Structure formats: C-alpha cells, structure tokens
Amino acid sequence: MSKPRVGIFGLTSCAGDQLAILNCEDELLDIIGAVDLKSFVMAQSDNEEKEFDVAFVEGAVVTEENEEKLREVREKSAILVAIGTCACWGGIPASANGIERVELYRQVYDTEEDYFKCGRTVLPLKEIVRVDLSVPGCPIEKDQIIAAVGSLLHGVSPVLPTYAVCTECRFKENRCLLVKDDLLCCGPITLAGCGARCPSHGLPCKGCRGPVEEPNAASEFDILKEKGYTRHDLEKAFRTFAYSIEIPERA
C-alpha cells in the first residue's frame, strides 16, 4: 500500500486544530510515518501543492482568498476533511454574520475600510464545496483526529459520536447543570466527543463542537424559558459557534 498523500491547510481560524495535530505527541510520528505529508505549511518548509489523497482543512471561509484556496484544495484532493468547528459550522468567525461589517471594522481595526477583504458572509466549508468528512471541535479532539486518519488509511469513515454532549455527561454521572442548577447549558443540542469536558468541571457547555444532526432547539428553548431565559439569551449562546442554528417558533 503506497502511503496516502496528505495536505493540511488552514483558512481563517486560530490554527488551533493544526496545533492539536502537532500536539499528538506520542502518535505524531506514527501519523507522519503512515502518510506522505505533502503540505503542512504550519509545520514544515518543503511543501508540494500537487495532488492529495486526503486534505484536512481548518478554518472558516472569511475572505475571497479563503474561498479560492478552498476550491483549489478541493480540486486537487480525493477526500476533503473539515477539521474544527470553524470549518464545519463557521465557528467564532461566523458569529460576525448578521452584524454590520463597517461597524465591526471600526470597532476592531479603527477604520471603515475593508482592509482584509472580509466583507462577505462567513461560511463553513460545506456551503462552498463538497466535504467528505467533518471532525468538529474547538479545537478538535486528539483521539478523533487519530481515529479519522486510522480509518481513512483503510478506506473507511471513522465512527464518531453522533449523539449529544448530555450523553457523555450522563456517562460521567455529572450533576446536571441545566436540570438541577438552571444554567444555560448547550449540552442537549451539541455534538458529543469532548467527554462533556465543561460540565465535568462544573461549567455549562458552550456548544463549541457545533450542533447534533437534529438539534431540538425549540424544546431546549421551552425548557430554558421556564427558567427565565429569553430567546436572545439562547440565540447568543447557541450561535457563538454555529451561526446557523435556528430556534423554531412553536405553533
């Protein structure tokens, strides 16, 4: 079996997911040994931008340049894996959607000019190109990226959790912050895989892994409304990492 040619790319993001790959200390050599790493700008200097069997792409599409790069990588790659919540759901960059851009330029850069050419709606990769596999997380979980590489080496998709953070939270026998402490916890609509990290430390889930396939945001709103939260509170919480989550009105 010839080693798969792999590229790791970053669009607009904090580079945390690429860093998470580099942080796979014990397994990093195995990963590098199992693949033919053609491009990883953040970690190596000799990069070849030809064809890839698998491309891992981090970050959201914020600029025109991002979109061009993404289309180029898609063209050259057999399999494209979105890594991190920005790539999968738009993440933090997309929380700017819906806010007047000029206002943001003024606040952040003290100018009204679109200096970085980022006036467009921020989008996750799947809104622009075909994505073959999504590995969300802010940042991604080490075991999941290793599982993804291991499975892709054998030509199969990894089995990643499709259930909610609550499921993992129950496995850990945590005191439920939503039911018992009336806190705004996004666990019921957020994709598991972090081992319910935040509730295990007594902090409500902020939804950093993005939503489950079918988030019942309407029901969670009903639950929280009873506890005194407003629609605005929920939108703010749910959309920090996934701008597209809607809270349907009940009939």
Added chain:
Amino acid sequence: MVARTIPSHANIRLLAKKNLGDLLEVLGRWGTVYAPVEKQPDVYTFAETTDLSAIALGYLRTALPPKRFMYPPEERLYNFTLSKGFEEPPQSEDRQILFGVHPCDIHAFSILDLVFAGPYPEPRYFKRRRRTAIIGLDCLPDVNCFCYSMDTDSVERGFDLFLTDIGEDYFVRVGSSWGEEVVRACKDLFTGLKEGSIEEYKRRADARSRMFESHVEMSDMPQIMELEFSNPLWEELGEKCLSCGSCSIVCPTCYCYDIIDQFDLKGDSGSRTRRWDSCLFKEFAQVAGFNFRQDRSTRVKLRYYHKQIAFVEEYGRSSCVGCGRCIETCPAKINIIEVLNEIRGKKVMSHAG
C-alpha cells in the same frame, strides 16, 4: 455469588448499627467494596470505599445504575492484529462487592440476567456477575419511585445479604451461601432475632408501602399500549424529546449497545469496542439507506413499547423496575409515570388506584 437459598429462619440475623463499620471493613478483605457516596450535591454514585463515614446510607438513586459493574458503558472487546488475530483484553477475576443496592436495582439485575442469558449468552456479563456480591439495603421512596407499581419494591432473592433498617439494628436477610459465609466469619457482629424485631420489621414494611406517592396501574398495560398506538401524546413527547439518550443511559435495565471498530495508525491492527446505545438516538434504527425511526416521536414511543410490550412478550414482565432515574434525568421533563397514566386515561395517581 447468588447461589442456593438457605431455607427459613436460619437466614435471618440482626446487625447492630454500630457494627456496620466493622462489617464494611471485613467485607473489604473479601473483595473490593463499592458503596453509594455523594459525589456532588445530591448526586450519588457507587464508589470504592469501606469508610462508613463516606457512605450515603440514605441515598435514593445513583446517577448511573449499578449495571455498569457487570456491563460497563464502554468496553474494549478485542484487539486485533494481522499476525495474532483477535485477542480479548484480560478481565479481572477479583470479587467486587456492591454495598447498598436497593430492591429496584436488584430486580434490574435479574432482568439483565434474562437478557444476557438469552439465545446467545454474554460471557463477559456473567463473568462479572459471578464475581459480584450484592449487599442490599432498604430505602424510603420519593415521588419518582414507583417500584411498588412494578412489583419490584421488595426482593426475595438476588442478593447475598439484605439489610433493612429497623431502628437500633439492621434486619439482615442472608440470601446465598456466600452471604452465610460472611455472617459466620464475623460472628461477633451479628446476633439472632430479638424480642420485637419481627414486629418492627413488619411495621416498617407496611409503613413503607404507604409512602409511595406515585402509582401506575400495570394490569393489562401491554394491551392498552397497543390500543393507544396512535395517541397524540406520542407526537407531543416527540416535540419535547431532545434525543439525548439520558433516559436509557441511566436506566438499570436498558441493554442496547453499539459496536465500534477502529483501525489504528499502524495499518495492521485495531480494536473493537462496545458502547451503550440508546433507541432515542437517531442513528439507532439507521440501516443502509433507510431509517426505521426517522421521527423523534417514533423513537420515544419505541422506548415505551419495548419496555412495556415487546419485553413482556419475550420475558413475561415489563423491563421497567420503577427506579425513577429517567424521570429525574430527563431535561425535557418526560415522566414515565405520567405517560403510562395518561395512556391509561388516568391523570390522578392515588394509592387506591
């Protein structure tokens, strides 16, 4: 551990409450003792301890049921390599002693026994079951307990020792030869029945029965559920349910699991893992290209239909033991007591029924 029952009065002793700490210490020499502790405010778990001061004797329900000691939430079944084939990770042979198990959870073990003994016996479960001793403890119900309705409020078997609080002493029933061995080994801690202890035991049993606030009339329930297949209630529950699976994860009798195969990076090896699954998850009924239970309402309904109809047809009783865990856990406040009563057309839950 659960073996031959010793007939009649020889199997009853008294344990002075002040001797409980010593008993725990002795038990610790026979195996690893797990007892209920309050891990966070109002959250209980079975944790390794023989320290009486750490044990929450008055606990009502642990977050996860004790089934996890026979059937862990996640378990590596095999490792595989090209050269060596399948290899099962070794399992401990040591005795584990579950102290403080309530009647509903003891019944739940008998239910799991039926399931795992089925046409394809599950060796891992029974291996753990055989090396597990069960020391039962009585309890006083809260509003979410309905074991009284499920006929699981008291136990006649399924324990090695069972302790009932009768004031100064525990009324100790010995349920197995191992239990008898323990009693014999710590003669000084136990005494025979005292004047009045039987009366006190009976008085408390009656008082406890009267404490149940929540009731479900279970007679003919499978038939009634069949008739209510199209009740709009299922749709309503589907609107509320978050598919979080918490209700089945905390259930002492839910046994569904998923199998996950994972290759590792070396390319010639990998592992097979078993993890608790839930029929509330959308993927549960996903087969190639089709999902049998696409809607949440059909999934919520399935949980009820499996426990109250399919299980009864196969094993002769409902697989719900009335422990109330799913009620306490559900973020959407879906309450099995209310659901079953509503299906029967009863909104009021009175003791007289």
